[in-house]
Amino acid sequence: MDKSNRPFFSNLKCRECGKLYEKKAIHVCEYDFGPLEAAYDYDAIRTSISRAAIESRPQTMWRYRELLPIDGEPTVGAQVGFTPLVKADRLAAKLGIKSLYIKNDTVNYPTLSFKDRVVSVALSRACELGFKVVACASTGNLANSVAANAAAAGLKSYVLIPADLEQGKVLGSLVYGTNVIGIHGPYDQVNRLCSEIAGKYGWGFVNVNLRPYYAEGSKTMGFEICEQLGWRIPRHTVAPMASGSLLTKIHKAYNEFVKVGIVEETKFSVHGAQATGCAPIAHAMQRGTDIVKPVPKPDTIAKSLAIGTPADGYYAIHAMRQTGGGAEDVTDDEIVDGIKLLAEHAGIFAETAGGVTVACAKKLIASGKIPRDEEAVLCITGHGLKTQEAIAGKCGELRLIKPSLREFEEQIYNPDMAATAAKS
């Protein structure tokens, strides 16, 4: 794609001290342990990328190829992304805001969460670097995506998860023939073990030693939002926060699109959403500090967000503060209400993290942090079928009748009509 043979993706670079590194399977700076991030030649990209060029490409996340950190063409997950951006007018009315959009990654391909974006990049890069075994530390969605995409690519995989995850997420990994390892302990312990394993064996851990590549995949959610809005940055974006990486990368995506001349520079705010049972980033924001106090024992139904020691918490806070965004946290009951609000007013069934995002957006609108006469995009990152336990028994009951018209009339139709009449 690069006609001048000048690589768009040049180096890895320490986010703290700026030291440059080769594009290998490394993720932290040797000097200050700061995160390594993909560095690009934006001048070269500016001459290659254009709205017309992007529009001429297949509708996948890889249409933004110049801004993704691999050398060749993608070999894993070439079909991922370009999920719908849904204008949710009924939900907007319910939440009391002028304009509301849902970025619907519940239907991302192939495993129904935004994690397919990051895995597509990480595993494409893993193949370029020659890895035969790939792995991850996961709260569930990432495990599903690594398992599926590794299976399709013929890579051996190990996924390490907390032992108490939802059944749907465990089965949703096992089915692909991966090795699912349940760890007795919270996610942060899984994470530490994976760092130790990655340091000892030559495995490609997508979110440890391949993290600089992996994390960049999240930017495509931001790129797609801009394109689907007609090439502009939304005024407000609300994203769920686990490690804080997605929010940080959406912020980066908007800035990069400005930098390479794809969209105009306009004012935007990014807001973060967490569950009260594990809200280290939101609580730091609310306290007005950037010191993220770790949560030793997360306790929330939003298990996919239950990261007590968020790797990108510090950067997420700076992204929110710099853009005038806010952070909220919500209880388990509010999360269930959020799932139902989205399902009943937009026809989208999200997992618990989606409930967190909707419920936090509701609070941000109610508090005026997101003004009612403006617009917001909610990033809904995973499908509700994966976390059915969370809402079982909380959204109505099955009504059982015999296959008889009389029973239907007596038990269903007549009482329902009477109830409707009484309401109106």
Add this chain to the structure above:
Amino acid sequence: MASVLIPTPLRKLTNDLSEVSAAGANIGEVLANLERAFPGVKERIFDEAGEVRRFILVHVNGEDIRFLDGLNTPVGDKDEVSITPALAGG
């Protein structure tokens, strides 16, 4: 002596050893002895203010020292001390 797991970015200083032994009754002493055995380790782990750097986690037997007693967290002979980059996961 406790065993200390060394993360990849520090192994150039530990002759590529991924695990070393270090004496000390608490984490502060163990890390000070690590510096004596492998000069240069200290400035990588601690910032200018003497605090463990923002992007480094120290665990004793899997427990984050921030939830224990920080650098005063006691360390026994058979304990496993782990130094890991904070930047993983999510």
